[in-house]
Amino acid sequence: MTDQQKVYPVRDDIAANAWIDREKYQAMYQQSVDDPEGFWAEQAKRIDWFKAPTKIKHTTFDPHNVDIRWFEDGTLNASVSCLDRHLEKRGDQTAIIWEGDDPTDSKHVSYRELHAKTCQLANALKELGVGKGDVVTLYMPMIPEAAVAMLACARIGAVHSVVFGGFSPDALAQRIIGADSKLVITADESVRGGKHVPLKDNVDAALTRKGTEVCENVLVVKRTGGEIEWKEGRDVWYHDLVDKQATDCPAEEMNAEDPLFILYTSGSTGAPKGLKHTTGGYLVYASLTHQYIFDYQDGEVYWCTADVGWVTGHSYIVYGPLANGATTLMFEGVPSYPSHGRMGEVVDKHNVAILYTAPTAIRALMAHGDGVMDSSKRDSLRLLGSVGEPINPEAWEWYHRVIGNSKCPIVDTWWQTETGGIMIAPLPGAMDLKPGSATLPFFGVQPALLDSEGNELQGAVDGNLVISDSWPGQARSIWGDHDRFIQTYFSTYKGYYFTGDGCRRDEDGYYWITGRVDDVLNVSGHRMGTAEIESSLVAHEAVAEAAVVGFPHDIKGQGIYIYVTLGDGVEPTDELKKELTQWVRKDIGPIASPDVIQWAPGLPKTRSGKIMRRILRKIAANETDGLGDTSTLADPSVVDDLIENRAIK
Numbered sequence: 001m002t003d004q005q006k007v008y009p010v011r012d013d014i015a016a017n018a019w020i021d022r023e024k025y026q027a028m029y030q031q032s033v034d035d036p037e038g039f040w041a042e043q044a045k046r047i048d049w050f051k052a053p054t055k056i057k058h059t060t061f062d063p064h065n066v067d068i069r070w071f072e073d074g075t076l077n078a079s080v081s082c083l084d085r086h087l088e089k090r091g092d093q094t095a096i097i098w099e100g101d102d103p104t105d106s107k108h109v110s111y112r113e114l115h116a117k118t119c120q121l122a123n124a125l126k127e128l129g130v131g132k133g134d135v136v137t138l139y140m141p142m143i144p145e146a147a148v149a150m151l152a153c154a155r156i157g158a159v160h161s162v163v164f165g166g167f168s169p170d171a172l173a174q175r176i177i178g179a180d181s182k183l184v185i186t187a188d189e190s191v192r193g194g195k196h197v198p199l200k201d202n203v204d205a206a207l208t209r210k211g212t213e214v215c216e217n218v219l220v221v222k223r224t225g226g227e228i229e230w231k232e233g234r235d236v237w238y239h240d241l242v243d244k245q246a247t248d249c250p251a252e253e254m255n256a257e258d259p260l261f262i263l264y265t266s267g268s269t270g271a272p273k274g275l276k277h278t279t280g281g282y283l284v285y286a287s288l289t290h291q292y293i294f295d296y297q298d299g300e301v302y303w304c305t306a307d308v309g310w311v312t313g314h315s316y317i318v319y320g321p322l323a324n325g326a327t328t329l330m331f332e333g334v335p336s337y338p339s340h341g342r343m344g345e346v347v348d349k350h351n352v353a354i355l356y357t358a359p360t361a362i363r364a365l366m367a368h369g370d371g372v373m374d375s376s377k378r379d380s381l382r383l384l385g386s387v388g389e390p391i392n393p394e395a396w397e398w399y400h401r402v403i404g405n406s407k408c409p410i411v412d413t414w415w416q417t418e419t420g421g422i423m424i425a426p427l428p429g430a431m432d433l434k435p436g437s438a439t440l441p442f443f444g445v446q447p448a449l450l451d452s453e454g455n456e457l458q459g460a461v462d463g464n465l466v467i468s469d470s471w472p473g474q475a476r477s478i479w480g481d482h483d484r485f486i487q488t489y490f491s492t493y494k495g496y497y498f499t500g501d502g503c504r505r506d507e508d509g510y511y512w513i514t515g516r517v518d519d520v521l522n523v524s525g526h527r528m529g530t531a532e533i534e535s536s537l538v539a540h541e542a543v544a545e546a547a548v549v550g551f552p553h554d555i556k557g558q559g560i561y562i563y564v565t566l567g568d569g570v571e572p573t574d575e576l577k578k579e580l581t582q583w584v585r586k587d588i589g590p591i592a593s594p595d596v597i598q599w600a601p602g603l604p605k606t607r608s609g610k611i612m613r614r615i616l617r618k619i620a621a622n623e624t625d626g627l628g629d630t631s632t633l634a635d636p637s638v639v640d641d642l643i644e645n646r647a648i649k
């Protein structure tokens, strides 16, 4: 029996108390696809509305007219569902446990405190002239103020655009300009793994870029007290402005389809796109998936290790858990600091019941052997989750056996920035697990596999993963560019949302995501467009042409492999490789750091000049026996040169 055929049946102890068992899943799933209106009308009741929706679903994937609306006549405010409605029953319950980078640093924020802090910041935002529909960029460390800032925007109807704190000033500037953002909220510095990252300096640098004049103010949280520059009239200390504000602030009445946030993500072409998520459908979906997929039980401590800069942090650190009245743990640091045992130590320290992390983190720990978890017991764990990339069965088994002490189900959750919430994942009381498979679709999700001509494939088969009908958490558009939204997701296969992922369905109907089928890389669970890295490289004066592909990497899942053709007369030196590496890091951010650079006197191209990435991917992966047909190349000899001079032997 191969690993891939191994099955972990539903555990009796989990099934006994789970929200959803096998029968319930079948019945609810069936209703969700047969009668989506009835199903979602009922589910919408789980959040608080000013005016409950009577129109439930109005959606079409017709490429001439993609139009996605859920609960369109309902009105609500997301912060009310996440805060106000909990005050009576659980005002003193911890909403956020914050664990600092330094293991002696942690604090608990109750629902009442979180409500008060959110209202104070909301009032401060108003004082700064921010109102309904304005976009606020957050470039923040993993501190409670990040969640407060998201909720405070929601409270006054402003739209937040969180930019991951590891992005460069240029990447930040691009996102400030793209969203026309009048305020940036940041901190003096963030702290990760004992090192300080100069967030405010990066904001200063970003705001020197042309086009960022739209940004009027920078609100700065004092996190470390590190030295920073100060621009009078523009910069405002968070504590100066926020602490003096009233602790209540009326919540703006928003339409269900008003935007809640923008989140930038990479695609296969062009600059990163700002996905637009709206209020009602997103919140219903984030909250429902959080409760059922993590089988969240009242009072449990739940820890998602993502950064709030990614969609996982939005839906499963902030909105989903808080809408459900959960206790959500927010970790400032990294799993390897001060030692590789940290994750387990945090679990023990705060009695974490549910741990949701990424395969890359698991593989990094696994590389240190089983002993890496010896400093903790992790008896409090009941359930584990995985997200961001396919989890290889070996890492799954290790996660299960070592971190979970062989007693916790693992929910492998497949979804995307575009989907707003989890789409394919096991419900732990309802589905047997197969290591490496995200198993079955969540309520309302109708996956299909298509061949390259767009024919729907039946049964056990490999294909391109599409979704046949809308679900409430779906992104509604790309900010300011609906045509690009249609082009990217709805034009490849007419009538379907195209995910960009390849997938296999097995004989039990289980889904196994095989990875991207487009030119998007997934490096340590971070999504990156090859086109973005290439355009950064060709902007360097020494570079004539560059092609970027992914290659299999033991820890990161995929590494970044770059082929560079230099300009005439430029010497290919190791120094230059270092310089190009720094160039990309500076331009995009450290997450885009090249793993390998190979000098390429020529790139394999078709006669019409298109780079044959399929060949470059094979060479990078050292699969040169199966290069396939190279006869259509303009100059087949370049391939021999690339193979001979492969950068990793």
Ligand code: PRX
Pocket: 265, 311, 312, 386, 387, 388, 389, 390, 391, 412, 413, 414, 415, 416, 417, 418, 438, 499, 500, 501, 513, 515, 516, 522, 525, 526, 527
């Ligand atoms: O390729 C899939 C992979 O990550 C992509 C989405 O990336 P992003 O929008 O950054 O969102 C990441 C967190 C939701 C997908 O197209 N992916 C995500 N989760 C999984 C996955 N691949 C396989 N299994 C997963 N569980």
